[in-house]
Amino acid sequence: MIAFTLNGAPARTDAAPFAPLxxxxxxxxxxxxxxxxxxxxxxxACTVLIDGVQACACLVPTAQVEGAEITTIEMQSGEAGALLARLRAAFMAHGAAQCGICTPGMIMAAADLLLRDAAPDAQAVRDAIGGVLCRCTGYQKIVEAILAAAQGFAAVEQEAPAGGAVGASIARLDGWPKVLGTERYGADAAPADALWLRVVRSPHASARFTLGELDAARTRLGLTAILTSADVPGLNAFGIMPALKDQPVLADGFVRYRGEAVLALVGDRAAVEAVRDADLPITWQPLPALIGVAAARADGAPLLHAHAPGNILVQGRLARGNPDAAHATAAATAEGAFTTSFVEHAYIEPEAGHAIPREDGMDIIACTQAPYMDREEVARVLGTPEDSVRIIPSACGGGFGGKLDVSVQPLLAIAARRVNRPVRVTYSRTESMASSTKRHPAQMQARMSADAEGNFLAYTLEGDFNTGAYASWGPTVANRVPVHAAGPYRVPHVRAHARAVHTNEPPSGAFRGFGVPQAAIATESLVDDLALQLGMDRWDIRRRNALTRGDATHSGQVLHASAGLPECLDALKPDWDAMLAKVAAHNADNPRHRLGAGIACMWYGCGNTSMSNPSRIRATLARDGRLTLWNGAVDIGQGSTTVIAQIFADALGLPVAALTIVTGDTALTHDAGKTSASRQTFVSGRAAMQAGQALRAQILKLANAGDDARISLAGTTLTITDSAGAARGIDLATLPADLDAEGRYDPPTTALDADGQGIPYATYGFAAQIALVRVDTQLGTVKVEEIVAAQDVGRAINPDLVLGQIHGGIAQGLGLALMEEYIPGRTENLHDYLIPTAGDVPPIRIHLVEDPEPEGPYGAKGVGEPALVPTAPAILGAIRHATGVRVTRVPVLPHRLWEAMR
Incomplete structure (x- = not known):
């Protein structure tokens, strides 16, 4: 037995001495x-205090803590408990927890600092939390929360009054479990009798394989089952669209990328973890693999995929006007070839969950962004009706699009059905990175022209997007990119062509922007080129051409409202002028460490491209007085649970505190659509607003009251007060049935024709950002010193949550620009694959622009994805301003910039 003190109390364990703490x-x-x-x-994420000093518990053998004092996030008593309580309150008040998976580690690292230094500065805070990664927040609110806690912060939670929730920065409704450490993510809970599942994956990018005697291997290795493709009772294929369900749950004799699932081992944990791949009877025949994104040979003939008649999955196109003629007559033309790499989602929570078989179906509890899509896929794989499958989303420790594609769910379902017992799985970090989808690498050739006054005339793009071994969200990227390619500008002549191209590399999927961030890198660079050729300021040329109300987009859609890019640029103008002056003053006598300022704009359509995109929200007021919002929208950290509740509460006329909220469970909620494409606030928020209005109408009808009446709820008594002050009470217990209301909203869009003309989205987010960077011209290193953002959000339902989303998007955009490059087989851990730390993300200042969207709830529209899009091109523009080098490949690693400067 190993004895130690745990959260102030004696503890003992018989865990293996070398088991990680x-x-x-x-x-x-x-x-x-x-x-x-x-x-x-x-x-x-596993940071704890050992004898008062922070340590990664995953690196500490349990035997090493014999006699030590261990403090975890669950600590409630003593000096450490009081400090943790203060930190929790500060994190809640400052919106420092988003998905929450890193929050316990952040709080423990902060506690280590504050126990040593009661009055740290911001740099000391960043140093203290530098070993804890966050993929959501951009760190700024975390630093602010820790500084507040150091100053004795004691939060007084403020509840928005009835009718005053929209526009109020109320604390995240799902926040307390995150800061307490009680939130349950995919790996945190499973039945005690659950068996463990482990996936055996291909070591080859392309290969055939044969299996030997598996029953003998199962017996020899002490496993309960070894599952193959033959054990899939239904269709051994999944994907996002009926015609593109091309990825097998378990490969059947052929693999198309390194990391593809081949077998599933089921048994007790020790048995499955003891198996080496070499212990299994698999014979491999490696085949030539197609690597890279090139879509055609020099002679124009398509390359052949290693396993298919052609490697082009799908093509997207937009054509308007006559760009070739416009280019030919322009006063200035810029062009270039641009390359981006695979980018890993790097959510801190690897894929995890468990399945519980029922006599009449299957329950799956796992991290996900799309429970109804998961239900459909699992039912197809099991060969059972959809209503026999229940998806119960766990808390999701980050997603960013990567948890849209089903991963663990079908495997868990097959295994639990085969052994007729609960089964659980948690991917290792290496397994997650080898098998999960990535941001599409791109090779783009773009050209842009303007007249002598700087008015944009024409834009053309040819882009190849590496969709990897399977379709995933390749069609979405290929269709979205042409719509957005020419940027948020008036360009009368456009031709954009995007191809999703198959290779023998990991499938590329949805990742915060669906290809738009890649295209923006090319477009914004060409805008800078044109400004340089014409002798114009880079802000001026963008402001001159910015789309605004009354303009037609490149798809022919007239923007009748909510097109706030001009206002975003105007908000940035003083900051831009000051930044340029700072650069000029510094560079006058600093030849080595050069400053540079960059600017970029973006637009992003909220929701699916020209497709039905509905959400359905239900609300009940029961006869026992319980008001419940049945919300199928999964919150992956962006705050939809809170925002949708604020919208519903104001539409109904009761405070948010009156609500009980049920989210995500497919047996209890209606389908609110996927958490993707910056759609939940806009689409599900509008459905929630309608549900609130419908329930309010029922209540007012009961009292024969007018629309301006106020309502209140106390126990089972509902009180309706008219504008004259006359009140009527209704005892809900006397009603014949509960009150039940629904809202449903599907954004008005139209199909695009062969030239990409139509209405692809009901509304667009707009933003502009400026970046200040410092370049060491001798080393090629780049440090971002400051970013200022202006973003049109329509209406900020919860301003603090909006700011947090923008901070996080900027951090991911910085990673895209400067450090993130996934190389299959080489960067499959968070040591070799670098994401921004607290020390990498600069101070961020934000101007919120509210240009209301009539289709949105209270004028709101999406914010999560637009925040990322302009960051990388703004940083690239700043590097060019500092060095004179136009960078056309990201990430801008030091050796690449060093070579480019020479």
Whole structure:
């Protein structure tokens, strides 16, 4: 037995001496507040205090803490408990927790600092949390929260009054479990009798394989089952669209990328973890693999995929006017070839979950962004009706599009059905990175022209997007890119062509922007080129051409409202002028460390491209007085649970505190659509507003009251007060039935014709950003010193949550620009694959522009994805301003910039 003090009390465990302390805390002692994201000390999610000093619990053998004092996020008593309580309150008040998977580690690292230094500055805070990675927040609100806690912060939670929730920065409704460490993510809970599942994956990018005697191997290895493609009872294929369900749950004799699932091992944990791939009877025949995004040979003939008649999955096109003629007569023309790499989602929570078989169906509890899509896929794989499958989303520790594609759900369902017992799985970080989808690498050739006054005339793009071994969201990228390619500008002549191209690399899928960030890198660089050729300021040329109300987009859609890019640029103008002056003054006598300023704009259509995109929200007021919002929209950290509740509450006329909220469960809620494409606030928010209005109408009808009446709820008594002050009480218990209301909204769009003309989105987000960078011209290193953003959000339902989304988007855009490059087989951990730390993200200032969208709830529209799009091109423009080098490949690693400067 190993004895130690745990959160102030004696503790003992018979865990194996070399078992990681994180595993002992979680699996043996039930303290799942300590999260595990990497098992290698890279992410810091498992940070605890050992004798008052922060440590990664995944790196500490349990025997090493004999006699030590261990403090985890669950600590409630003593000096440490009081400090943790203060930090929790500050994190809540400052919106410092988004998805929440890193939050316990952040709070513990902060506690280590504040126990040593009661009055740290911001740099000391960033240093203290530098070993804990966050993929959501951009760190700024975390730093602010820790500084507030150091100053003795004691939060007084403020509840928005009835009718005053919209526009109020109320605390995240799902926040307290995140800061307490009690939130349950995919790996945090499973039945005690659950078996473990482990996936055996291909070591080859392209290969055939044969399987030997598996029954003998199962017996020899002490496993309960070894599952193959033959064990899939239904269709062994999944994907986002009926015609593109091309990815097998388990490969059947052929693999198309390194990391593809081949077998599933099921048994007790020790048995499945002890199996080496070499212990299994698999014979491999490697085949030539197609790597890279090139879509055609020099002679124009298509390349052949290693397993298919052609490697072009799908093509998207937009054509308007005559760009070739416009280019020929322009006063200035810029062109270039641009390349982007695979980018890993790097959510801190690897894929995890468990399945529980029922006699009449299957329950799946897992991290996901799309529970109804998961239900459809699992039912197809099991060969059962959809209503026999129940998806219960766990808390989701980050997604960004990567948890749209089903991963663990079909495997869990097949295994649980085969062994007729609960089954659980948690991917390792290496497994997650090898098998999950990525941002599409792109090769783009673009050209842009303007007249002598700087008015844009024409834009053309040819882009190849590497969709990897399977379709995933390749069609979405290929269709979205042409719509957005020419940027948020008036360009009368446009031709944009995007291809999703198959290779033997990991499938590329949805990732915060669906290809628009890649296209923006090309377009914004060409805008800078044109400004340089014409001798214009880079802000001026963008402001001259910015789309605004009354303009037609490149798809022919007239923007009748909510097109706030001019206002975004105007908000940035003083900052831009000051930044340029700072650069000029510094560079006058600093030849080595050069400053540069960059600017970029963006637009982004909210929701699916020219497709039905509905959401359905239900609300009930029961006879026992319980008001419930049945919300199928999954919150992956962006705040939809809180925002949708604020919208519903104001539409109904009761405070948010009156609500009980049920989210995501497919057995209890209606389909609110996928959490993707910046659609939940806009689409599900509008459905929630309608549900609130419908329930309010029922209540007013009961009292024969007018629309201006106020309502209140106390127990089972509903009080309706008219404008004259006369009140009427209704005892809900006397009603014949509960009050039940629904809202449904599907944004008005139209199909696009062969030239991409039509109405692809009901509304667009707009933004502009400026970046200040410092370049060491001797080393090629780049440090972003400041970013100022202006974003048109329609209406900020919850301003603090909006700011947090913009911070997080900027951090991911910085990673795209400067450091993130996934290389299959080489960067499959968070040590070799770098994402921004607290020390990498600069101070961020934000101007919120509210140009209301009539289709949106209270004028709101999406914010999550637009925030990322302009960051990388603004940074690239700043590097060019500092060095004179136009960078055409991201990430801008130091050796690449060093070579380009020479």
């Amino acid at each position: 994180s595993d002992t805390l979680r699996e043996s002692l039930g303290l799942t507040g300590t999260k595990v994201g990497c098992e290698a000390g890279d992410c810091g």
